Amino acid sequence: MTRKLISDPEPLQPEYIPSNFVNRENTKTALSNLIGPDSSRNIHLQGPEGTGKTHLTLRQLNQLDQVNTCYVDCKNSDTQYKALRQMLQSLTEEPVNTGYHTSDLQRKIEERTGAIHTVIVLDEIEFLLENDGDSLLYFLSRMENQSKVNVITISNQSLNLQKQVEERTFSSLQPYPIQLEPYTGEEVYDIILDRARKSLKPQTVQKSSLTYIASKTTNPRLAIQLLKTAAKTADKIITENHVQQIEEKALNEYIDQLLNTFTEHHTILLQAIEELAENTDTTIQTGDVYESYQDLCQSQERESLSNRRISDHLKQLELLNLIKAEYHYGGTKGKTREIRLNYPGSYSKS
Numbered sequence: 001m002t003r004k005l006i007s008d009p010e011p012l013q014p015e016y017i018p019s020n021f022v023n024r025e026n027t028k029t030a031l032s033n034l035i036g037p038d039s040s041r042n043i044h045l046q047g048p049e050g051t052g053k054t055h056l057t058l059r060q061l062n063q064l065d066q067v068n069t070c071y072v073d074c075k076n077s078d079t080q081y082k083a084l085r086q087m088l089q090s091l092t093e094e095p096v097n098t099g100y101h102t103s104d105l106q107r108k109i110e111e112r113t114g115a116i117h118t119v120i121v122l123d124e125i126e127f128l129l130e131n132d133g134d135s136l137l138y139f140l141s142r143m144e145n146q147s148k149v150n151v152i153t154i155s156n157q158s159l160n161l162q163k164q165v166e167e168r169t170f171s172s173l174q175p176y177p178i179q180l181e182p183y184t185g186e187e188v189y190d191i192i193l194d195r196a197r198k199s200l201k202p203q204t205v206q207k208s209s210l211t212y213i214a215s216k217t218t219n220p221r222l223a224i225q226l227l228k229t230a231a232k233t234a235d236k237i238i239t240e241n242h243v244q245q246i247e248e249k250a251l252n253e254y255i256d257q258l259l260n261t262f263t264e265h266h267t268i269l270l271q272a273i274e275e276l277a278e279n280t281d282t283t284i285q286t287g288d289v290y291e292s293y294q295d296l297c298q299s300q301e302r303e304s305l306s307n308r309r310i311s312d313h314l315k316q317l318e319l320l321n322l323i324k325a326e327y328h329y330g331g332t333k334g335k336t337r338e339i340r341l342n343y344p345g346s347y348s349k350s
């Protein structure tokens with residue numbers, strides 16, 4: 001990162017957890033009452049992208065003493081097996097080899113959680129539920145040491161947890177629901193103002209440029225990315241005009257970051273959809289996406305994946321909210337999907 005305008009790059013990084021959260025007092029209080037050795041409640045946190053679900057939870061975990069914590073990002077650990085390995089790794093602070101059977105991992109986790117209060121966070125749980133069903137949640141909801149465990153599930157707005165899991169799982173889990181509402185423009189303004197104050201040199205950002213960013217998106221993650229890209233590229237001062245010039249670059253960096261734990265095929269697939277979207281005002285058929293994806297693979301001399309795998313990749317792009325899909329059932333082709341791009345904020349590709 002260039003340092004011309006930036007005095008401290010940390011507050012602009014995705015993993016930076018702020019000490020002050022703008023307007024989330026109620027959520028902070030709820031989390032501190034519900035998580036920890038005095039509680040065995042399970043929680044389901046839900047809300048649109050960037051509303052602070054992950055960082056508010058991590059902040060709460062950081063404040064707990066004498067407690068084991070396991071954080072699992074289900075985007076990467078999207079099967080019961082991978083998630084259990086990740087949990088055991090967190091609990092033992094040692095690598096866990098792949099030779100174990102699922103039931104061995106479950107037993108070891110039960111042993112560990114019996115000794116000391118444990119908080120298990122399953123972030124972006126929709127990826128695991130979509131890919132592998134609810135067997136992990138069922139196991140967690142029936143563990144022996146329920147009184148010593150908090151299970152926290154976090155999901156985006158589209159998941160209906162109660163519908164997605166079996167009734168027996170939901171009724172033993174009984175998660176306390178916490179709903180996070182989207183931010184207003186003023187709240188996004190306050191969030192980026194705070195980041196600008198902490199990371200930029202004095203008098204390097206015009207107020208109108210922050211107002212402009214806050215008018216473009218209610219997602220603070222994207223807003224912070226806009227500020228960061230603007231700060232890295234401006235000469236002396238960030239003006240509204242400068243933000244307008246770097247918007248597309250910032251959007252691309254934001255999307256790269258969302259996709260950085262996925263494969264190159266996800267990127268190629270999104271590129272195929274972008275190209276199709278440029279040439280049509282209506283929705284895109286899945287068959288056209290496959291074709292266009294295969295053409296792109298060929299032009300890049302890469303082997304393309306099967307339709308079955310590409311279908312799973314499309315679902316993941318949908319869960320990342322980068323595309324919207326409408327499903328149609330019946331007819332000669334069985335289940336079909338119509339797709340359109342869904343870029344964050346009020347952005348579309350020019």
Ligand SMILES: Nc1ncnc2c1ncn2[C@@H]1O[C@H](COP(=O)(O)OP(=O)(O)OP(=O)(O)O)[C@@H](O)[C@H]1O
Nearest residue numbers: 018021022024049050051052053054055191220221
């Ligand atoms: N109230 C707030 N005050 C300050 N910063 C915030 C606030 N809410 C969110 N942020 C910042 O916005 C970014 C996104 O937050 P976070 O990752 O916690 O959101 P999320 O709801 O988990 O998003 P997603 O569902 O997309 O994973 C982070 O940089 C976080 O620090």
